[in-house]
Amino acid sequence: MDEKTRIELEAATFRALVVYLREHPELQNIELMNLAGFCRNCLSKWYLAAAEEQSEDMSYDEAREAIYGMPYGEWKKRYQKKATEEQLAAFNARTAAVGDEEG
Numbered sequence: 348m349d350e351k352t353r354i355e356l357e358a359a360t361f362r363a364l365v366v367y368l369r370e371h372p373e374l375q376n377i378e379l380m381n382l383a384g385f386c387r388n389c390l391s392k393w394y395l396a397a398a399e400e401q402s403e404d405m406s407y408d409e410a411r412e413a414i415y416g417m418p419y420g421e422w423k424k425r426y427q428k429k430a431t432e433e434q435l436a437a438f439n440a441r442t443a444a445v446g447d448e449e450g
Contacts, residue, residue, distance in 0.1 A: 365390070369416040372426035381437045384445075390414045 348356075368374065368387055376386035388411070395410035411419040430438070 365414055365416075368414070372422070375428060375430070375434075377430045377434045377438055381434060381441060384441070387411075387414050 368390075376388060379386040380389075391407065391411040391414045394413055395405055395407055398405040398410065408419065415422045
């Protein structure tokens with residue numbers, strides 16, 4: 348496969364992931380973090396880093412809006428639920444385990 352085709356396929360895959368996440372706001376970020384190790388905010392940070400690598404002027408808020416499909420504050424008000432004790436415990440255990448692996 349040539350480089351151009353690979354990049355186009357990767358871009359299409361990324362766009363499909365973003366569309367899927369926009370269509371499923373019931374998937375809470377903490378659940379994504381607990382299951383996959385990344386969430387919409389991670390994607391926003393990666394998007395911003397890619398923009399910076401291309402010398403594009405973009406803020407974190409703009410990157411979040413590109414992923415969430417709306418301003419983050421609006422998404423939060425509409426869709427974010429309070430994390431359960433179980434979700435927080437799983438997140439803290441995962442974070443501690445990752446910290447142990449790094450250090």
